[in-house]
Amino acid sequence: xxxTARTATAVxxxxxxxxxxxxxxxVSGTRWAAPITLCGQNSYWVKTVPDGSGGFYAVWHDIRTxxxxxxxxxxxxxxxxxxxxxxxxxxxxxxxxxxxxxxxCYDAATGxxxxxxxxxxxxxxxxxxxxxxxxxxxxxxxxxxxYNGVPxxxxxxxxxxxxxxxxxxxxxxxxWEDYRSGSNYxxxxxxxxxxGTVAWTADGVAVCDAASSQDESRIIAxxxxxxxxxxxxxxxxxxxDIYASRLNSSGxxxxxxxxxxNAICTDQSASQGLPNLVSDxxxxxxVVWQSEMGPWSLWATRILQSGVIxxxxxxxxxxxxxxxxGQMDDAxxxxxxTGAGGASITLAFRRGSIGSYDVRxxxxxxxxxxxxxxxxxxxxxxxxxxxxxxxxxxxxxGADGAFVAWQDSRSGMAVYATRIGPDAAxxxxxxxxxxxxxxxxxxxxxxxxxxxxxxxxxxxxxxxxLWDVMAQRISNPAPTVASITPQSGTQGTTVNVTDLAGxxxxxxxxxxxxxxxxxxxxxxxxxxxxxxxxxxSFNIPAGAATGSWDVHVExxxxxxxxxxxxxxxxxxxxxxxxxxWYLAExxxxxxxxxYISVVNPNPSQVTVDLTYMxxxxxxxxxxxxxxxxxxxxxxxxxLLGAKDFSTxxxxxxxxxISADRTMMWTGAGSSTPGTHxxxxxxxxxxxxxxxxxxxxxxxxxxxxxxxPNAAAATCNVTYMIEGEGPVxxxxxxxxxxxxxxxxxxxxxxxxxxxxxxxxRGVIPERSMYRNGRREGHDSIGTTSPATDYYLAExxxxxxxxxxxxxxxxxxxxxxxxxxYMTPEGPVAHPGNPITMPANSRKTIRVNDFLxxxxxxxxxxxxxxxIAERAMYWDNGTGEACHDSIGMASPHSRFYLPDGESxxxxxxxxxxxxxxxxxxxxxLTYLSSDxxxxxxxxxxVPANSRESYSxxxxxLSGRRGIMVSATGNVMVERAMYWSNRGAGANTIGGFE
Numbered sequence: 001x002x003x004t005a006r007t008a009t010a011v012x013x014x015x016x017x018x019x020x021x022x023x024x025x026x027v028s029g030t031r032w033a034a035p036i037t038l039c040g041q042n043s044y045w046v047k048t049v050p051d052g053s054g055g056f057y058a059v060w061h062d063i064r065t066x067x068x069x070x071x072x073x074x075x076x077x078x079x080x081x082x083x084x085x086x087x088x089x090x091x092x093x094x095x096x097x098x099x100x101x102x103x104x105c106y107d108a109a110t111g112x113x114x115x116x117x118x119x120x121x122x123x124x125x126x127x128x129x130x131x132x133x134x135x136x137x138x139x140x141x142x143x144x145x146x147y148n149g150v151p152x153x154x155x156x157x158x159x160x161x162x163x164x165x166x167x168x169x170x171x172x173x174x175x176w177e178d179y180r181s182g183s184n185y186x187x188x189x190x191x192x193x194x195x196g197t198v199a200w201t202a203d204g205v206a207v208c209d210a211a212s213s214q215d216e217s218r219i220i221a222x223x224x225x226x227x228x229x230x231x232x233x234x235x236x237x238x239x240x241d242i243y244a245s246r247l248n249s250s251g252x253x254x255x256x257x258x259x260x261x262n263a264i265c266t267d268q269s270a271s272q273g274l275p276n277l278v279s280d281x282x283x284x285x286x287v288v289w290q291s292e293m294g295p296w297s298l299w300a301t302r303i304l305q306s307g308v309i310x311x312x313x314x315x316x317x318x319x320x321x322x323x324x325x326g327q328m329d330d331a332x333x334x335x336x337x338t339g340a341g342g343a344s345i346t347l348a349f350r351r352g353s354i355g356s357y358d359v360r361x362x363x364x365x366x367x368x369x370x371x372x373x374x375x376x377x378x379x380x381x382x383x384x385x386x387x388x389x390x391x392x393x394x395x396x397x398g399a400d401g402a403f404v405a406w407q408d409s410r411s412g413m414a415v416y417a418t419r420i421g422p423d424a425a426x427x428x429x430x431x432x433x434x435x436x437x438x439x440x441x442x443x444x445x446x447x448x449x450x451x452x453x454x455x456x457x458x459x460x461x462x463x464x465x466l467w468d469v470m471a472q473r474i475s476n477p478a479p480t481v482a483s484i485t486p487q488s489g490t491q492g493t494t495v496n497v498t499d500l501a502g503x504x505x506x507x508x509x510x511x512x513x514x515x516x517x518x519x520x521x522x523x524x525x526x527x528x529x530x531x532x533x534x535x536x537s538f539n540i541p542a543g544a545a546t547g548s549w550d551v552h553v554e555x556x557x558x559x560x561x562x563x564x565x566x567x568x569x570x571x572x573x574x575x576x577x578x579x580x581w582y583l584a585e586x587x588x589x590x591x592x593x594x595y596i597s598v599v600n601p602n603p604s605q606v607t608v609d610l611t612y613m614x615x616x617x618x619x620x621x622x623x624x625x626x627x628x629x630x631x632x633x634x635x636x637x638x639l640l641g642a643k644d645f646s647t648x649x650x651x652x653x654x655x656x657i658s659a660d661r662t663m664m665w666t667g668a669g670s671s672t673p674g675t676h677x678x679x680x681x682x683x684x685x686x687x688x689x690x691x692x693x694x695x696x697x698x699x700x701x702x703x704x705x706x707x708p709n710a711a712a713a714t715c716n717v718t719y720m721i722e723g724e725g726p727v728x729x730x731x732x733x734x735x736x737x738x739x740x741x742x743x744x745x746x747x748x749x750x751x752x753x754x755x756x757x758x759x760r761g762v763i764p765e766r767s768m769y770r771n772g773r774r775e776g777h778d779s780i781g782t783t784s785p786a787t788d789y790y791l792a793e794x795x796x797x798x799x800x801x802x803x804x805x806x807x808x809x810x811x812x813x814x815x816x817x818x819x820y821m822t823p824e825g826p827v828a829h830p831g832n833p834i835t836m837p838a839n840s841r842k843t844i845r846v847n848d849f850l851x852x853x854x855x856x857x858x859x860x861x862x863x864x865x866i867a868e869r870a871m872y873w874d875n876g877t878g879e880a881c882h883d884s885i886g887m888a889s890p891h892s893r894f895y896l897p898d899g900e901s902x903x904x905x906x907x908x909x910x911x912x913x914x915x916x917x918x919x920x921x922x923l924t925y926l927s928s929d930x931x932x933x934x935x936x937x938x939x940v941p942a943n944s945r946e947s948y949s950x951x952x953x954x955l956s957g958r959r960g961i962m963v964s965a966t967g968n969v970m971v972e973r974a975m976y977w978s979n980r981g982a983g984a985n986t987i988g989g990f991e
Contacts, residue, residue, distance in 0.1 A: 051111070056458045056460075101118050118161065140197070155204075171192050222246060232289070276289070280304075417449070428477070481500070489569060546569050586647055594636055615643070670773075699770050703756070722750070777984075806841065817834070818859050922964045
């Protein structure tokens with residue numbers, strides 16, 4: 001770790017016992033109706049571990065047979081004994097002599113436990129119990145059938161106080177204090193394998209047998225099949241010191257670990273004692289001990305897997321709590337945490353002082369710094385209620401905080417608990433001084449606590465009046481549900497809930513919609529924004545029952561709350577399809593060629609009719625049979641010859657299709673052809689808007705109006721002239737035909753947007769040509785002014801000049817803001833807000849404000865507006881251009897009928913994501929014969945755009961394009977011919 005790194009996971013949470021000052025209440029509580037009795041047979045000294053399935057194991061000793069024996073049980077989350085476990089527990093050992101002081105660890109390999117104990121303060125034994133309560137190991141030293149434990153050490157004299165940890169391979173490593181020398185205690189250890197045989201030297205290997213005594217040992221697994229052990233050491237004969245050692249799975253010391261241990265603290269000015277340790281989650285350990293340097297206080301350090309002290313920690317450790325005087329006589333209680341190189345360590349001790357014992361907490365990082373909110377010398381008060389609070393124990397809360405249980409004599413002797421968060425605050429529902437876990441008559445004490453893996457914990461204790469072993473489950477307060485936004489959704493859609501409001505929500509909470517007689521609808525993407533707010537999504541099936549549904553939230557601890565009738569499922573509207581398209585412009589005369597592209601995105605074959613409406617002639621029909629998921633190119637000249645015409649494209653089966661039209665010509669003196677294209681529209685309408693239009697600057701501007709009706713249409717064409725006022729010109733279009741009107745003939749040389757109002761439904765387009773028709777572009781109009789408009793394509797780089805045209809067709813002034821969505825993020829137009837008078841148009845030359853950038857555009861008005869974009873460039877053969885209307889709202893699916901790559905033709909699909917979250921887009925390229933599509937998937941960041949070249953996919957020839965997105969986007973397609981000597985652009989059809 002670099003010396004400047006200060007972001008390691010918090011590692012030390014310290015519980016202290018201090019003088020009582022005040023009391024406080026709490027609102028969390030116990031989960032079971034009453035404490036459960038684990039055993040009622042003169043039982044005490046209870047130890048617990050989680051069972052890996054949300055319950056817990058407990059082991060204790062009792063004297064039901066007249067002398068101490070060991071028993072165990074397994075309890076599930078409901079407080080019931082698991083299958084195979086008896087009332088009053090299953091025998092661990094009922095051998096003669098006293099079997100006492102059991103310790104246990106969870107055996108992940110079998111789902112059971114391994115228990116170690118001392119027999120008559122002389123020998124060390126161990127046994128494994130399976131998850132069904134059966135004993136697995138026979139004693140090899142006695143006749144077959146004896147399951148009273150496997151001897152780990154039967155050396156002479158006293159062996160006592162075993163400690164046990166898993167070896168990660170179905171066995172365990174056990175350490176103990178050993179008096180076999182006859183003069184002082186040493187530390188020994190043994191490994192027992194999964195088959196019940198010992199793996200190391202008979203009677204164990206010496207961890208430390210240095211001169212004088214070593215005792216008060218503690219052990220942890222090192223995460224690599226071995227263990228780290230710490231102890232207090234009297235070898236200096238002046239003061240107690242702290243040492244640690246490490247053994248690998250073979251019982252040997254790894255390189256860096258000395259015989260008789262590595263010094264943790266050997267300060268000669270004071271005694272250090274009662275150490276404890278916890279894994280640093282990196283095969284090292286955090287070690288904490290008491291020291292009488294100063295007055296008595298708590299110190300800590302971190303020893304790495306290599307046996308050296310981590311560089312942020314001073315020699316002989318760092319003082320982490322000043323106890324402000326007094327005498328401590330309990331070993332620190334420790335709790336492991338999460339991240340690599342860090343842990344949460346809880347330490348508890350008593351101090352002998354005038355007054356009563358209290359409990360406090362402290363926390364420190366792996367790099368010897370204190371997290372925000374921690375670090376004061378006295379720690380954070382857990383409880384300072386009247387009389388004594390002592391023997392605290394710890395369990396993780398799953399969120400880098402801890403549950404704390406302790407023995408409490410504020411009123412009799414009882415068991416209390418609370419929860420402290422990693423921020424030094426009590427989470428909602430918890431408070432200083434805790435909640436009563438058991439306040440039965442007379443004496444309740446000696447608590448132990450383990451997590452329930454569901455944001456709660458189990459507390460076990462001894463009733464010293466009845467001599468029973470008891471347990472209770474504690475948890476956070478139950479949640480409440482107050483409201484949900486939005487409050488409704490439609491069949492067959494996904495509803496993104498932004499604010500599910502309530503109280504007491506916990507990480508891991510599940511959210512459901514519930515209705516009697518219906519399957520529950522589980523939320524996806526549940527994100528707990530805070531304890532009072534959840535975001536999530538509901539995928540509402542097409543067949544979900546309509547009407548009111550209850551909203552249910554259930555925390556991981558099993559507590560839940562319901563908002564009755566909080567959400568409404570609405571019936572899905574009739575399926576919307578787009579089987580018909582109208583294309584107002586089209587000609588195969590005057591040197592123009594025209595082709596129409598159609599895409600069939602459906603999984604079935606369709607029949608498409610193209611009805612041509614030639615000017616002054618009867619309609620003609622051309623029919624195309626299209627395979628599933630395919631595209632087609634149709635040439636009207638094959639049927640019409642040289643004609644001006646409009647087109648209606650329709651699917652006989654009524655399914656969604658999409659159609660656009662491309663026109664090509666070669667202007668006088670041009671070396672390359674010109675092109676323009678446009679998507680069609682789905683239906684005639686009485687009112688249309690077209691933002692672009694110019695008969696200045698050398699442009700000729702044509703308004704094409706298609707009338708598909710059997711009667712003539714009377715049209716009022718209003719030109720909203722930039723810098724001037726509106727001018728209205730009347731025109732008539734014959735039945736089942738189209739008419740073409742020249743803007744210059746109507747208003748002279750002007751820049752103007754156009755509004756078309758008709759006495760019957762019509763379809764207009766506008767085409768513009770320049771430089772002797774060297775170049776030209778074309779676009780449909782729209783029927784929908786809106787406060788937002790989106791334009792996917794746009795660039796001022798690569799030799800392009802881009803114009804944004806904005807039309808305000810309303811009768812009042814509009815304040816317009818323009819935002820350019822660049823790959824680097826959104827950029828506001830420097831002229832914002834733009835004041836646009838009623839019935840006006842505004843031209844923005846983007847190059848003047850945003851040079852050399854690719855971008856999409858969002859235009860927002862205080863009243864309904866329309867936006868269009870035109871682009872110009874010159875590849876050296878003369879200026880070329882293309883143009884497209886924008887869209888009033890993004891959509892999740894687009895269909896682009898035309899696309900081509902190869903032989904000087906390139907096609908780009910431009911995707912604009914105007915939303916605040918990244919979306920995933922899928923581009924599907926469809927062939928003409930319905931062969932397997934080619935698919936590309938990518939992500940588009942929020943408020944940005946991406947461009948996708950057909951050539952980059954390795955495709956050549958013609959393809960239709962489908963674009964689908966996980967959110968709503970805007971899509972355009974740009975095509976270039978003759979190495980960008982000409983180009984065309986259009987939006988797609990959408991769903």
